[in-house]
Amino acid sequence: MISGKTLEGWYASHPLIRDLVALQETSWFNPAVAPVAQALGDVGLTAADVADASARLARFASYLQRAFPETAGSKGIIESDIQPLLQLSPLLAERYGQALQGALWLKRDSHLPISGSIKARGGIYEVLKHAEDLALAGGLLALDDDYAVLDSDRARAFFGQYKIAVGSTGNLGMSIGIMGAALGFQVTVHMSADARQWKKDRLRSHGVTVVEYASDYSVAVEQGRKQAEADPTCHFVDDENSVNLFLGYSVAAERLKGQLTQAGIAVDAQHPLFVYLPCGVGGAPGGVAFGLKLAFGDAVHCIFAEPTHSPCMFLGVYTGLHDKISVQDFGIDNVTAADGLAVGRASGFVGQAMQRLLDGFYTVSDEELYCLLALMERSEGLRLEPSALAGVPGIARVHADRGYQARAGLDSQTMANATHLVWATGGNMVPADEMQAYLAKGRQLLENAAG
Ligand SMILES: *Cc1c(COP(=O)(O)O)cnc(C)c1O
Numbered sequence: 531m532i533s534g535k536t537l538e539g540w541y542a543s544h545p546l547i548r549d550l551v552a553l554q555e556t557s558w559f560n561p562a563v564a565p566v567a568q569a570l571g572d573v574g575l576t577a578a579d580v581a582d583a584s585a586r587l588a589r590f591a592s593y594l595q596r597a598f599p600e601t602a603g604s605k606g607i608i609e610s611d612i613q614p615l616l617q618l619s620p621l622l623a624e625r626y627g628q629a630l631q632g633a634l635w636l637k638r639d640s641h642l643p644i645s646g647s648i649k650a651r652g653g654i655y656e657v658l659k660h661a662e663d664l665a666l667a668g669g670l671l672a673l674d675d676d677y678a679v680l681d682s683d684r685a686r687a688f689f690g691q692y693k694i695a696v697g698s699t700g701n702l703g704m705s706i707g708i709m710g711a712a713l714g715f716q717v718t719v720h721m722s723a724d725a726r727q728w729k730k731d732r733l734r735s736h737g738v739t740v741v742e743y744a745s746d747y748s749v750a751v752e753q754g755r756k757q758a759e760a761d762p763t764c765h766f767v768d769d770e771n772s773v774n775l776f777l778g779y780s781v782a783a784e785r786l787k788g789q790l791t792q793a794g795i796a797v798d799a800q801h802p803l804f805v806y807l808p809c810g811v812g813g814a815p816g817g818v819a820f821g822l823k824l825a826f827g828d829a830v831h832c833i834f835a836e837p838t839h840s841p842c843m844f845l846g847v848y849t850g851l852h853d854k855i856s857v858q859d860f861g862i863d864n865v866t867a868a869d870g871l872a873v874g875r876a877s878g879f880v881g882q883a884m885q886r887l888l889d890g891f892y893t894v895s896d897e898e899l900y901c902l903l904a905l906m907e908r909s910e911g912l913r914l915e916p917s918a919l920a921g922v923p924g925i926a927r928v929h930a931d932r933g934y935q936a937r938a939g940l941d942s943q944t945m946a947n948a949t950h951l952v953w954a955t956g957g958n959m960v961p962a963d964e965m966q967a968y969l970a971k972g973r974q975l976l977e978n979a980a981g
Contacts, residue, residue, distance in 0.1 A: 532859045533851055540860075544849060550893065551860050553838045557892040557927045558848055559934035562885065566827045569886035575773065575780075577824050583655060583777040584784065590658050593677040597712050600643045608650050609782075610638040612789050615952070617909035618922075625905070626926035632804075632948035633795075634925060637786065639955050640914050645705040646959030647870065647915075648779070648814045653705030653767070655778025657694065660765050661713050664692060686714030693718065693764040697751030699810070700725040701870045701956055706767055707738035720754040722747040724865070724872050728961050746864055747811070747873050748856070769811050770853070770877045779817025783825040790949070797829050801947045802940065804928055806921030808955050809834040809843045809891075810873040812880035818953065823887050831889040831938065833928070835920035837866035837896060842876040844891040853878030867896045868917035870956060890934065892927050894920050897975055904972025913965050914957035921952035 532540060541548045549556040563569075591606030601608060612635050619634040642650040665671035665680070670688050679685065693716045696706045703719035710717035718739040721730060723746060730740045743750050751770060758766030769775065790797060797803045805822060807815035812834075819832035834843055839862060846852040856875040857864050864874040902919040906912050928934065928950075935945065960968070 533849075533855055537860070540849075546848060547845070547860065550838075550841050550845065551862060553862070553895070555838060555893050555895055555898070555923075556841075556844070557890065557931065558844060559890040559931055559937070560847070560885070560888055561937070563889050563938075564886040566823050566887070570823060572886055573820055573883040575777065575820065579777055580780045580784070580821055580824060583659075584781045586659060586662065587655065587778075587781060589662070589673070590677050593680045594644075596678045596681045598644050604643075608643055608654060609785050610640070610642050612637050612786070612793065612951070615910060618906060621905055621909055622922065622926060626923070626930075628926050628929050630925050630929055631942070631945045632925070632950055635949060635951045636910075636912070637951055637953045639782075639953060640912075640918050640957035642958075645701065645708055647701040647704070647956035648818075648953070649701040649705035649870075651782055652772075652775035652778035652814055652817060653696075653702050654709045655781070656767050656772060656774040657706055657709040657713065657715070659774050659778075660694065661689060661715075664689070680713065689714035690716065691763065692716070693758075693761060694767065695720065695754045695758045695764055696767040697747065697754035697769065698722070698725070699747050699750075699870055699872050700729040702767070702769055703733060703738075703740075704729055704959070707733040708736055711736045711738050718754070718757060720750040720757070722750040722872070724869070726869065726964070728964060732959075748875055769813055770875075771879050772813065773879075775813045776817040776820065776880070779814050780821035780824070782818050783821030786822075786951075787825045795949050797826050797949070799829055800944060801829070801949070802944060803830045804924065804948060804950045805830060805832050805953060806924030806951070807832060807834055807953045808868070808871055808917050808920035809836050810840075810871045811875075812843050812877040812884075814955070815953075816877070816880035816884050819884060819887060831928075832887065833890045833892065833924050834888060835924060836891070836893050837868045837871050837899070837917075837920070838893045839866040839896070840864045840868070840872050840874060841891070841893045842873050843881060844893065846876040846878075846881045847885045847888070847891065852876060852881035868899055868920065869915060871917045871920065889938065890927070892924065894923055898923065900968065900972040901975050901979070902972070903968055904976055907969055907972075912954075913960070913969075914954050915960050916968065918954040918956045921954070924952065925950040
């Protein structure tokens with residue numbers, strides 16, 4: 531029995547579960563999606579909360595610029611650029627046997643400074659928020675000070691009295707660890723079994739304590755939570771429930787809005803924007819999607835992408851059971867090459883807050899992620915990690931579902947005017963030999979298919 535029902539019972543009430551359990555690539559466009567005017571209130575956060583997070587990041591810019599010289603070009607603001615995928619777009623049409631309308635773009639969070647993944651948004655934001663709270667309370671800092679003073683031995687000695695703990699499949703640990711250690715915190719990262727060795731090595735070289743587990747992400751998070759509960763000086767970064775992580779991600783949207791304007795791209799009812807977001811526990815794509823809905827209203831359509839072996843958010847929203855069920859409950863193994871996406875149980879907070887604001891969910895096989903990784907490199911010269919490719923098939927899934935287009939009021943003229951944005955979530959810090967192995971695998975799979 532799964533949540534009071536047999537597997538056959540689930541197949542009868544929710545037929546797509548059969549495809550998910552069979553690990554087939556599956557798409558589901560959400561019939562419960564509602565206008566922003568009705569559904570934004572579900573989140574319990576507002577534009578003022580996002581503005582507050584944005585202002586906090588601005589206060590820290592002078593510190594970041596000093597502590598991380600790679601952020602000097604953006605004056606201490608951690609942001610990535612966008613680029614059109616002119617070469618890849620026709621290859622996708624060919625690959626998926628479909629005419630694809632609209633323009634295809636990439637958001638390059640794969641190249642975010644400091645930690646090279648989307649976690650440089652939420653993870654770093656939460657560390658900075660915690661540091662600011664402590665420093666203000668401890669008299670180390672006033673709100674109108676130049677935060678560059680935090681790059682000092684005095685500040686590091688102050689933060690050295692405090693600990694930060696987090697459970698992670700890798701990238702969140704990298705962001706929390708690198709940022710926390712730079713400020714002087716004692717950081718412990720509880721790493722799940724699937725975390726890459728190079729990420730553990732990198733963190734240890736920054737003076738971070740890495741604890742390794744033989745089990746998956748949920749267990750690593752649980753252990754991190756336990757450590758923090760026993761120690762009042764320890765702040766636990768709760769990837770499954772954190773509002774601060776969520777807000778750190780949400781700031782991306784206003785910045786994207788500026789970038790699209792600068793590129794001359796309109797977003798309105800006649801010019802919709804589709805955004806494809808790789809989803810693990812849901813905090814990063816959820817936070818970004820919340821910001822997008824605030825920034826663009828009903829003109830933006832947010833779609834989450836997950837590996838076929840880890841469709842936790844898809845299952846959670848589709849069944850309405852959210853964090854009450856895991857993919858393992860359905861016999862799905864949660865084993866995937868997509869770092870950051872190997873999560874078996876979705877965030878209950880994000881699923882419930884965002885379920886009426888998300889247009890759809892789909893799954894992608896690991897083999898397809900590798901093929902797309904090689905295609906992206908061949909066509910655009912861009913090197914991404916497997917999880918960062920999960921958003922690429924989204925444009926084809928949208929084009930394949932006429933029923934969804936009709937429900938969403940997307941006629942062929944509107945589709946022709948659309949912009950499709952693939953959110954590339956990681957890759958820039960992958961070591962060269964590891965990247966070569968990813969590429970070799972993808973090229974081999976492409977070649978095999980070409981026969
Ligand atoms: C963490 C991560 C995601 C997804 O973020 P969640 O908050 O876990 O949903 C996507 N891509 C990469 C590379 C990540 O590290």
